[in-house]
Amino acid sequence: MADIDSVYQRLRAWGVTLAHGLGRPPDGPYRAFGVRAPEGNLLRFFGP
Incomplete structure (x- = not known):
């Protein structure tokens, strides 16, 4: 996939x-979102 959207x-x-x-984020030039893995770990995705 080409972009975060x-x-x-x-x-x-x-x-x-x-x-x-x-x-x-207020201090970032990027956009991000997160999901929780079944084990409870946070997976964050970053992109322009």
Whole structure:
């Protein structure tokens, strides 16, 4: 996949529960979102 929007939309379409939605942190030039793995680990995805 070419961009974070595509990854985000695909995971949502698959019914993946988000730990936090897609957004831009106040101090970052990037956008990010997170999901929890079944073991409880936080997986964060970053992109422009």
